[in-house]
Amino acid sequence: MGANMETPVGAGFLHRLDPRSKIAAVLVVSVSSFMVVRLEGVAILLAFIGGLWALGGLPLEPAYGCLRLVRNIGAFLVVTQSIWYPGSRVLWSPIIPRWLPVVGGSGSVTAEGLYWGVVSTGRLLVLLLAFPLLTATTPAGLLVIALVKMGVPYRTSYLATAALNLVPSIRDEAESIMQVQMLRGAEPVRGRGLAGLVRGYAAIALPLVAGCMRKAALVGIAMDARAFGSKAKRTFVRRIEMKRSDWMFMAACAAVAFLAVFLGGSGVMP
Numbered sequence: 001m002g003a004n005m006e007t008p009v010g011a012g013f014l015h016r017l018d019p020r021s022k023i024a025a026v027l028v029v030s031v032s033s034f035m036v037v038r039l040e041g042v043a044i045l046l047a048f049i050g051g052l053w054a055l056g057g058l059p060l061e062p063a064y065g066c067l068r069l070v071r072n073i074g075a076f077l078v079v080t081q082s083i084w085y086p087g088s089r090v091l092w093s094p095i096i097p098r099w100l101p102v103v104g105g106s107g108s109v110t111a112e113g114l115y116w117g118v119v120s121t122g123r124l125l126v127l128l129l130a131f132p133l134l135t136a137t138t139p140a141g142l143l144v145i146a147l148v149k150m151g152v153p154y155r156t157s158y159l160a161t162a163a164l165n166l167v168p169s170i171r172d173e174a175e176s177i178m179q180v181q182m183l184r185g186a187e188p189v190r191g192r193g194l195a196g197l198v199r200g201y202a203a204i205a206l207p208l209v210a211g212c213m214r215k216a217a218l219v220g221i222a223m224d225a226r227a228f229g230s231k232a233k234r235t236f237v238r239r240i241e242m243k244r245s246d247w248m249f250m251a252a253c254a255a256v257a258f259l260a261v262f263l264g265g266s267g268v269m270p
Contacts, residue, residue, distance in 0.1 A: 014056035014137040019146035021246035022134045025253040032257035033126040039115075041264015042122035048256045049129045056137050066128040074121030081120060085113030140165050145236050154234055162219070166212075173211055177204050 014022065029045060036042055053063065089111035138146075140161045147157035181203065 012055060012057035012137070014052065014058075014133060016245075017137075017249055018240050018242050018246045019134070019138045019142050020150060020240070020242065021250050022138060023146060023150070024250050026130050026134050028250075028253050028257045029130045030127055032261050033123045033130075035261045036123065036264035037116075037119060038264035039119060039122065041260040042119055042126065044256065044260040044263065045126045046122060046129070048253075048260075049126060049133070052133055053129070056133065058132060058136055062132050062136065063129060066125065070121060070125045070128065073124060074117075077120045077124075078114065078117035081117035082109045082113040085110060085116050088112070135164050141238065142240060145238060145240055148234075148236075149240065155228075158228075166215075169215075170208070170212060174204060174208050177207050 029049065033042075033045055036045065053060075134143075143161045143164075144154070144157045147160070148154050152160075
């Protein structure tokens, strides 16, 4: 029985690949994102990941969530790097007015720092968009088998995939809690001030944590009932095997990563 037995009808190209090839691709793209220091390399990686999202038929909602997260973190990175990153092209100086005592006249915004802040934001976006290519296209059972085939202990593999599977359910449960509270007259979390956000998320966190603890207890009981962690050697009903398409996919990922590092792995500003 091959890996495609768990692949839904009409699934995209990425769903039919061996999980090991997708793990290797995500690792290659992630490592190369740390090596690029120019916008050319970041743009190549983002374009490649965008193509894989389209090729895999992945929904756009997770991508929008990543963009919203990067929007806030990226703004912080751009501001801090533009101020603290050393550079010779000064765009604005001083940041602190000269009439202030002690610290007056200090600080400057450099073009190199602004550029590096944009690059850092792009690298973060690459990392966030790369991992759904694996988790959203690979059933948990096949991911466990792939990790075991790669030499990872079964207990570690199972716990890692179980944690990944809990993320969507926790997100859905948090959304359900918010909707229930709104039906009962509570103000929505979005569009409120800082104090309102703190109170709103605190009201969501308590039932969410309680629900997660209850779910974890049920999972623990189920694992004990199935003798999880026994010393017996495990066997698997499903089998996975690397095909020609998997090798071609990994070769394409390696080529794109090499191109990104070659064009964007040296220097800081053009």
